[in-house]
Amino acid sequence: MSSGAPAVAAAGVGKVFVGDSSVEALQGIDLTIQQNDFIALIGPSGCGKSTLLRLVGDLLAPTSGSLAVNGKTPNEARLAREYGMVFQKATLLEWRTVLKNIELPLEVMDFDKEEREPRAREMLDLVQLSDFGDSYPWQLSGGMQQRVAIARALAFKPSILLMDEPFGALDEMTRERMQLELLEIWDRTDTTVIFVTHSIPEAVFLATHVVVMSPRPGRITDVIDVDLPRPRGFETRESPRFYEKLTEVREALRRAEPEPDRQ
Amino acid sequence: MVEAIEETGGEPTRTLWSRIRTVVWFLAIVGLMAILYEAYKAMWEATDGTIPLLGIDWLVRGNDITMPHTWSIIDSLFEEVQRGRNEILLVDLLKASLFTLREALAGFVIGASFGFGLGVLFVRFPLAERSFMPYVVASQTVPILAIAPIVVIWGRRFGVSQWMAVAIIAAYLTFFPVVINTLRGLRSPQATATELMRSYGASHREVLVKLQIPAAVPYIFTALKVSATASVIGAIIGELPAGFPDGLGRKLLVFSQRFASGPEKLYGTVLVASAAGFLFVSLVGAVERRLIPGTRRVAS
Numbered sequence: 001m002s003s004g005a006p007a008v009a010a011a012g013v014g015k016v017f018v019g020d021s022s023v024e025a026l027q028g029i030d031l032t033i034q035q036n037d038f039i040a041l042i043g044p045s046g047c048g049k050s051t052l053l054r055l056v057g058d059l060l061a062p063t064s065g066s067l068a069v070n071g072k073t074p075n076e077a078r079l080a081r082e083y084g085m086v087f088q089k090a091t092l093l094e095w096r097t098v099l100k101n102i103e104l105p106l107e108v109m110d111f112d113k114e115e116r117e118p119r120a121r122e123m124l125d126l127v128q129l130s131d132f133g134d135s136y137p138w139q140l141s142g143g144m145q146q147r148v149a150i151a152r153a154l155a156f157k158p159s160i161l162l163m164d165e166p167f168g169a170l171d172e173m174t175r176e177r178m179q180l181e182l183l184e185i186w187d188r189t190d191t192t193v194i195f196v197t198h199s200i201p202e203a204v205f206l207a208t209h210v211v212v213m214s215p216r217p218g219r220i221t222d223v224i225d226v227d228l229p230r231p232r233g234f235e236t237r238e239s240p241r242f243y244e245k246l247t248e249v250r251e252a253l254r255r256a257e258p259e260p261d262r263q
Numbered sequence: 264m265v266e267a268i269e270e271t272g273g274e275p276t277r278t279l280w281s282r283i284r285t286v287v288w289f290l291a292i293v294g295l296m297a298i299l300y301e302a303y304k305a306m307w308e309a310t311d312g313t314i315p316l317l318g319i320d321w322l323v324r325g326n327d328i329t330m331p332h333t334w335s336i337i338d339s340l341f342e343e344v345q346r347g348r349n350e351i352l353l354v355d356l357l358k359a360s361l362f363t364l365r366e367a368l369a370g371f372v373i374g375a376s377f378g379f380g381l382g383v384l385f386v387r388f389p390l391a392e393r394s395f396m397p398y399v400v401a402s403q404t405v406p407i408l409a410i411a412p413i414v415v416i417w418g419r420r421f422g423v424s425q426w427m428a429v430a431i432i433a434a435y436l437t438f439f440p441v442v443i444n445t446l447r448g449l450r451s452p453q454a455t456a457t458e459l460m461r462s463y464g465a466s467h468r469e470v471l472v473k474l475q476i477p478a479a480v481p482y483i484f485t486a487l488k489v490s491a492t493a494s495v496i497g498a499i500i501g502e503l504p505a506g507f508p509d510g511l512g513r514k515l516l517v518f519s520q521r522f523a524s525g526p527e528k529l530y531g532t533v534l535v536a537s538a539a540g541f542l543f544v545s546l547v548g549a550v551e552r553r554l555i556p557g558t559r560r561v562a563s
Contacts, residue, residue: 057458058461059462078462078464083462091453093456104473105463107473108460108463108469156463162462
């Protein structure tokens, strides 16, 4: 909440991929994300949720509309190092130890040498991998690798965490544990999170707002506030309110589906 | 420069026992090939050079001129080069190998550096790749036998030492695999890794040094092993127009001219020359094992 500006303000944002046949990936996106929100982007494949994430992160440029991040252009925000990113694949550099992987952004951002390691260790503690600093990525399980990726994303204390199906490749049990951990981290770090997912329970469990999207062209069809009490835990998933919200999101997704798939 | 390399921890799976096994296998296969060779000779003699029933000649004649006995090849290595000169052929050939290996090594270093530089340039500037890549490919379709004299003659013109001209010919054969594999290696990181670096606001140089080059190291070593053999061949071929009397090239030339009177010597020279190439490749392999840490092994 450092500045009064919203974390993300999108007005009429569109994205067309130009190629042999141009594809309109996003159309008329209006979305305001407040500081410290936890936003889940959900929708079927091809609804442009990953594209929207990449537009916010300045990995792609919008074709139309205006997009502001913390009151700046996405490009300014990226160069001010305001984004932490986590992808479905942990994308750890296999020739670096866990600790060195977490130090990677700090090296690029010219943090003092003495500052890097303590900071990386602090992040390791945060994701509960304190004993694995000297391990190599291949020695870790998928869930542990993903925790390293989160630690790496948080190492330089970005104000916005962009997560593209970060738990998509994990088994259900690991996934639920990771969701809990992520919520704890989010609680402790004053970060705005934008989280792309395919999973309705995941979206409802994590988010303050679930943004429902629909394909061809990609657009936002609903924004559902999730006012379940916090801190959320295992009992949250068993509460009747949780089921009501699941149903609400599921029905929004069904409404968003333009017609039954012909394939 | 490459930071892939710091803490390696060696390669625990390569124990002494597995090394011994590798050597034993190698010797067993050499022995097997010698036996097959002698068996063919014996068969050729037993059948008088004709395939029974068909009445066609065997593909290669197995007489002692075309295929001298393995033991006479070995023997020839221990005979004096010339009567009165107190030096056996093996020592003479080893000296020649050393001479040729030095040229090959110089060519290898020049070619590998040039190839790596070209690869980096191509990845950074796709236009450069599109413009120059066809010529890089074309350069390898021209027979080295035609290029070698040109390099030597031009070298003379421009005051480049003959020795350096030979190294350049070796480099000519060396750089190509390095360019190709450097390109592949630099492009091997996942798209998300590049996006990650971009999200950190990393410069091109930082992406290159911290992501692309370390990722390319295993690819480059694959190329270097191919290049090591190619550089020895390039040096041998380069020695011919340069007229060097001390290298393997001249030995091969002389002994092939005297083939009819003493074929064993040519065979012996071929053996030593390939051993020299083998040694070079092994050295590159040893460096590779030291530099590439256990991280690229399959998880256990």
